[in-house]
Amino acid sequence: MIRFIILAVVAYVFYRALKSWMFPAPDASKSVAGKNIGKIDDVMIKDPFCEAYFPKRNAVHLNIGGEDLYFCSAECKDRYITAHSEKETHNPE
16 A cells, blocks of 8 residues: 555656646746736826826826926826916915
8 A cells, every 4th residue: 555655656746747847837927919917017106186096108297396296187287387386376485
């Protein structure tokens, strides 16, 4: 009985070794329709005016006082500039 168990274990180890040699594990970065799955494509950022999240590559950029701001649209950027300039007009420092 012990011989049978040892033989079964050896056969199983041989089977697993042969299987991994003949059929290697697929690459961790899977590809679907030409795009890699699991790879970060872009970063989501938050619009400071409307607070919507959107991909950074689609952002409208504005630099105010050395601070980089990213907006979801030119309209949000214009509204932010208007609100920011009104705020400075009413509260001069």
